[in-house]
Amino acid sequence: MQTNERLLSAIENYLAQAEFPAEPELLYAPIGYSLSGGGKRIRPMLVLLCCNLFSEEVQHALPAAAAVEMFHNFTLLHDDIMDNAAVRRGKPSVYAKWGRNVAILSGDAMLICAYRLLSESPAQLLPRILRTFDDMALEVCEGQQYDMDFEQKQKVSVVEYMHMIELKTSALLAGSAVIGALLGGASEEDCRKLRRFAVELGLAFQLQDDLLDSYGDQRLGKAIGGDILEGKKTYLMITAMSRAEESARDVLRNAYRDPMLTDAEKIAAVKAIYDRYDVPRLAEQQISLRFERALGILDTLSVEHSRTQPLREFALSLMGRSK
Numbered sequence: 001m002q003t004n005e006r007l008l009s010a011i012e013n014y015l016a017q018a019e020f021p022a023e024p025e026l027l028y029a030p031i032g033y034s035l036s037g038g039g040k041r042i043r044p045m046l047v048l049l050c051c052n053l054f055s056e057e058v059q060h061a062l063p064a065a066a067a068v069e070m071f072h073n074f075t076l077l078h079d080d081i082m083d084n085a086a087v088r089r090g091k092p093s094v095y096a097k098w099g100r101n102v103a104i105l106s107g108d109a110m111l112i113c114a115y116r117l118l119s120e121s122p123a124q125l126l127p128r129i130l131r132t133f134d135d136m137a138l139e140v141c142e143g144q145q146y147d148m149d150f151e152q153k154q155k156v157s158v159v160e161y162m163h164m165i166e167l168k169t170s171a172l173l174a175g176s177a178v179i180g181a182l183l184g185g186a187s188e189e190d191c192r193k194l195r196r197f198a199v200e201l202g203l204a205f206q207l208q209d210d211l212l213d214s215y216g217d218q219r220l221g222k223a224i225g226g227d228i229l230e231g232k233k234t235y236l237m238i239t240a241m242s243r244a245e246e247s248a249r250d251v252l253r254n255a256y257r258d259p260m261l262t263d264a265e266k267i268a269a270v271k272a273i274y275d276r277y278d279v280p281r282l283a284e285q286q287i288s289l290r291f292e293r294a295l296g297i298l299d300t301l302s303v304e305h306s307r308t309q310p311l312r313e314f315a316l317s318l319m320g321r322s323k
Helices: 004-016 025-035 042-054 059-083 094-098 100-118 126-152 158-184 188-218 226-230 235-243 246-257 263-276 279-298 305-318
Strands: none
Touching: 004 042, 004 059, 004 305, 025 059, 025 094, 025 100, 042 059, 042 158, 042 188, 042 305, 059 094, 059 100, 059 126, 059 158, 094 100, 100 126, 126 158, 158 188, 158 235, 188 226, 188 235, 188 263, 188 279, 188 305, 226 235, 226 246, 226 263, 235 246, 235 263, 235 279, 246 263, 263 279, 279 305
16 A cells, blocks of 8 residues: 555645647636645545545546546635635635636636546446535535625524535545545445545534634644624634523624724634633534544454555544544
8 A cells, every 4th residue: 555645745746737728828828837736635635535545546637636626626716706815825726826717617617627637537447436526516606605695694503514515625525535445346245335524524614614613723823713703604603603692692693794803803702702602622523523423333344454544544634633
């Protein structure tokens, strides 16, 4: 089996060698710019890791791994337009650098390039891979729409939120895992289990991101409060709204747009309510539950336990854990 470092190096090299036409420049330059922006490469790594569970021949999974990374970056280009986001991964977003129309069209081209890469998959597997990719892509779009719908809804339940993040975040991880497993020759049962593994891992990852946005200074030194200042309906906000009395709910609903409060005061007011109702602990419980479920699924695969170790280590690193 290949190490995680070698697999990451393989996908980085493959992406770096991708060639796009020089013209029209405003169509293709943003694609190279977006792909060179780094990131964790979570989705292509899942393709390669799940392939490597069942096969030593991971080179033939590189086009599909690049395809899911291309699709992921396509969604980011369009997300930045919808969010009016000026920065992506510490540098100007494609939207900020080239404008709305370029970001839309380059994003569209990235999606087409992703399908072109997928077409390089073995012919006998291509129908199943395309079906998995199509389902994944539609689920991501559904999740994004639900997320936008939540901005207009007065009340969102925890169940609705978990369903949204399963679509918006977990679906892409799940699709990546299944595509990799298919390319490795996995059984239908193992593909099903790896899909569930990735769904649970994605839920844990997104819930942890929610938590770190408000409490990251106490854990990883992350700048805090962005979700609070935007009035986003995260797991923390929704859980607090479900537990608080009306006066506290009024603060949660309105603090982010109160002109009499500084940003620091807005964050402090909301976090005080989170703390009062034990919301951080509840979030941590949910994160641990989902993550332990994910790891437990790996123990049920029809491969030797030692072969799951790289995937287990990858999951641990993704969650900032060592054991």
